Amino acid sequence: MRGDALWTGYRHRAVDAAGWMTFWRLDPRGQQFGLTDWMGYPDRPGHRLWSRAATPAGVRAAWQTSASAVSLELRAELDIYTSIAPVDFLVGGTLHQRREVQPGEQRINVELPPGPMELEIWLPQAGAIAVREVSFEGEAVPQPPTGPRWITYGSSITQCTGAYGPSETWPALVARQHRWELVALGFAGECHLDPVAARTIRDTPARLISLCLGINIYGGETFSGRTLPGQIEEFISTVRDGHPHTPLVVITPLPAPELEGKPNALGLTLDDIRACVELGARSLGDPDLQLIDGRTVLSGEEAQNLYVDDVHPGPDGYRLIAERLAPLLTLPL
Numbered sequence: 001m002r003g004d005a006l007w008t009g010y011r012h013r014a015v016d017a018a019g020w021m022t023f024w025r026l027d028p029r030g031q032q033f034g035l036t037d038w039m040g041y042p043d044r045p046g047h048r049l050w051s052r053a054a055t056p057a058g059v060r061a062a063w064q065t066s067a068s069a070v071s072l073e074l075r076a077e078l079d080i081y082t083s084i085a086p087v088d089f090l091v092g093g094t095l096h097q098r099r100e101v102q103p104g105e106q107r108i109n110v111e112l113p114p115g116p117m118e119l120e121i122w123l124p125q126a127g128a129i130a131v132r133e134v135s136f137e138g139e140a141v142p143q144p145p146t147g148p149r150w151i152t153y154g155s156s157i158t159q160c161t162g163a164y165g166p167s168e169t170w171p172a173l174v175a176r177q178h179r180w181e182l183v184a185l186g187f188a189g190e191c192h193l194d195p196v197a198a199r200t201i202r203d204t205p206a207r208l209i210s211l212c213l214g215i216n217i218y219g220g221e222t223f224s225g226r227t228l229p230g231q232i233e234e235f236i237s238t239v240r241d242g243h244p245h246t247p248l249v250v251i252t253p254l255p256a257p258e259l260e261g262k263p264n265a266l267g268l269t270l271d272d273i274r275a276c277v278e279l280g281a282r283s284l285g286d287p288d289l290q291l292i293d294g295r296t297v298l299s300g301e302e303a304q305n306l307y308v309d310d311v312h313p314g315p316d317g318y319r320l321i322a323e324r325l326a327p328l329l330t331l332p333l
Contacts, residue, residue: 005061005121005134006142009183011200020075020130023123025185026053026200049190051079057125057159058171058184062145066115067138072108076101077128084127088167090120093176098165101127118143125169125184126161145181148331150174151201154212157254157321158186162308164315173322174329180208191216193223193235202242207331209239209246212294214253214273215311221265225276228268232280240286247288249329250281254294254321255303258310290328297324 007013010023028050076084089097089110099108101124112119115138123129152158152171160169167176175182183204185197191213201209213232217223223231239248252274263269268276278291298306298313298320306317313321 005063006144007059007061007131008145008181009059010056011204016130019132021132022054022130023056023059024053025055025057025059025183025187026050026196028053049187049192049194049196051128052159052187052190054128055126055159056123056129057166057169057186058122058182060120060122060166061134062118062120062143063136063140064143065112065117065119065136065138065140067112067136067140069109069111069137070119070121070140071110071133071135072121073105073132073134074101074108075105075130075132076103076124078103079128083161084129085124085161085163086165087124088120088122088165090122090167091117093118093120095165095167101129120167122166122172125159125163125166126188147179147181148207149181149183149205150178150208150210150329151183151185151204151206152210152212153185153191153197153201154251155186155191155216156188156312157215158184158191158212159188160186160318161188162312162314163318168315168318170318170322170325173319174326177322177326178329186212189216189220192220193217193231195238198235198238201239204242206243206246208249208329209243210249210251210329211236211239212251214270214277214294215256218253218259218264218268218270218273219311223276224266225268225272228273228276229280229283232277233283236281236284236286236289240284245288247290247332248286249290249292250277251292251297251325252277252294254298254313255300256311257300257304257307260300292325292328297321
């Protein structure tokens, strides 16, 4: 039988004439920059936000089922920046199968254990992905998301393209531990305080919001020491327009041992970026805002051992980040 899915974790769903669905984590409608990306939506030159936003990191669906097998019809393409991540099939909250995804159209068939069971499908956190149909050999009832909604915004370290799979990114691990509904707004290379990201968070109901800010601003030389605190303040102010009292956590850059102490082209070190993020966040005098110094999430020695390059953790690094942040990201009683 066809398994109509209640996909969650996205902002806008686009369906083409052939029935392929793309899950946008930001809404591309009305954006006009003059240069189109691989989906025909606009990206500025040197600006990959929209291709990142069309990657379904954190997008998933759940069913209650006693079916013997499930089939996912999926289309995937490489973009020039990332590989394609796998699809995760979870049964009862535990990874049942992780299936690699190849470029092109494909149907992924997975046998299921004897039911009844709760099945979750987590779509890839890297690659250009579209979905057409989920079908079951047996009965399956879509399950709406439950639990409080948590929005987390950040860079590639929040998108976690290098995690073992989409259910093992650090946001997914934290959300699964707390049984929260996740909205993962991690955009590799593109966490630059874009107004559309602030408006998306503002307009999406949530019980908790976290913002991991600074590493792309350092690497992209986006703002100076003069402008960055004001940009942080403005971004948070926009979020607060829709969430006046929602707990808000701001996380400064994690350690980057090979980059610490090195000024970027605007003369800012990572410590300068951390200080600017803290200054901008504290300027509002917000009693519902918590600051976490990223250097307390991982130590420099742990970063040396767990990073795959100057900035990015490997899969075990993302697991450790989740372990450290899970007890810090909490909801008020």
